[in-house]
Amino acid sequence: xxxxxxxxxxxxxxxxxxxxxxxxxxxxxxxxxxxxxxxxxxxxxxxxxxxxxxxxxxxxxxxxxxxxxxxxxxxxxxxxxxxxxxxxxxxxxxxxxxxxxxxxxxxxxxxxxxxxxxxxxxxxxxxxxxxxxxxxxxxxxxxxxxxxxxxxxxxxx
Numbered sequence: 001x002x003x004x005x006x007x008x009x010x011x012x013x014x015x016x017x018x019x020x021x022x023x024x025x026x027x028x029x030x031x032x033x034x035x036x037x038x039x040x041x042x043x044x045x046x047x048x049x050x051x052x053x054x055x056x057x058x059x060x061x062x063x064x065x066x067x068x069x070x071x072x073x074x075x076x077x078x079x080x081x082x083x084x085x086x087x088x089x090x091x092x093x094x095x096x097x098x099x100x101x102x103x104x105x106x107x108x109x110x111x112x113x114x115x116x117x118x119x120x121x122x123x124x125x126x127x128x129x130x131x132x133x134x135x136x137x138x139x140x141x142x143x144x145x146x147x148x149x150x151x152x153x154x155x156x157x
Contacts, residue, residue, distance in 0.1 A: 006151045006152070008147075008148040008149070008151055009143075009144070009148055010141050010142070010143050010148060011141070011142040011143070012139050012140070012141055012142075013139070013140050013142060014139065014140065015135070015140055017140075018133070018140060018142075021050070021092075022092070022094070022131075022133055022142075025048045025050055025056070025092055025094040025133060026048075026094045026096060026133050026135045026140065028046075028048040028056065028058055028094065029046045029047055029048040029058070029073075029094040029095055029096040029133075029135060030046060030096040030104065030135065031046065031058070032046025032047060032048060032058040032059060032060045032073065032077075032096075033045060033046035033060060033096055033097060033098045033104075034046075035058070035060045036060040036061050036062070036073065036098075037060075037061070037062045037063055038061055038063050039063055040063045040065070040067075041063060041100075042099075042100040043061075043097060043098070043099065043100060044060070044061065044097060044098040044102075045060060045061040045072065045073035045074075045095065045096070045097045045098075045109065046058065046059070046060045046073050046095070046096050046097070047059040047060065047072075047073035047074045047076070047077040047093060047094065047095050047096075048077060048093070048094045049077045049078060049081050049090045049092065049093050049094075050090070050091050050092040051081055051085055051088040051089065051090060051091060052088045052089040052090075052091050052126075052128070053085065053088050055081075055084075055085055055088065057077055057080050057081045057084065058077060059073045059074065059075070059076035059077025059078070059079075059080060060073045060076060061073045061076070062076065072111070072112060072114070072115050073095065074093065074095060074111050074115040074118070074119070075114070075115055075118050077093070078090060078093070078118055078119070078122055079118075082122075089122075089126035089127075089128040090122050090126070090128075090130050091128065091130065091131060092130065092131045092132075092133065093119070093130050093131070093132050093133070094132075094133040094135065095108075095109060095111065095132075095133070095134050095135065096109070096135040097109040104135075104136075104137050105135075105136050105137065106136055106137045106138050107136040107138060107139070108134035108135055108136040108139065108140065108141045109134060109135075109136070110134060110149065111149070113150075116146055116149055116150045116153075117150075117153075117154065119132075119146040120146050120147070120150065120153045120154070120155060121155075123145065123146055123147075124155050129144055129145030129146070129147075130145065130146060131143075131144055132144075132145075132146065132149070
């Protein structure tokens with residue numbers, strides 16, 4: 001038996017250290033939290049994707065009393081992009097959230113496992129890594145490719 005060491009790379013910065021484009025996408029993700037329907041969790045998440053053609057699409061979480069019927073912000077944005085622009089790769093994904101008091105989270109919020117799997121499928125489909133921006137008031141995580149969040153990914157069978 002041998003141990004394997006997997007390494008990931010995540011950059012940490014402040015919002016003002018991002019490029020103008022990345023900062024704008026984070027701002028739109030923050031704005032998207034206002035459209036969230038989070039009646040049950042009171043945890044409002046917004047996402048914003050930029051496509052290869054420069055089109056920007058927002059998404060937000062939508063909850064439902066039948067919990068599996070809801071959708072996360074990341075998937076709502078990615079699926080909307082796929083429905084509207086099926087031939088365009090997602091190049092950037094920004095995520096922001098508000099806590100149960102309605103305040104922006106202090107720390108970055110990371111995508112759930114289901115959203116990570118959708119992101120892997122999207123990257124695999126287009127052969128292009130997604131530049132991921134996870135916003136928190138204290139810091140922003142910048143991640144180049146979902147495999148840096150999920151290194152042992154399920155892509156094909």
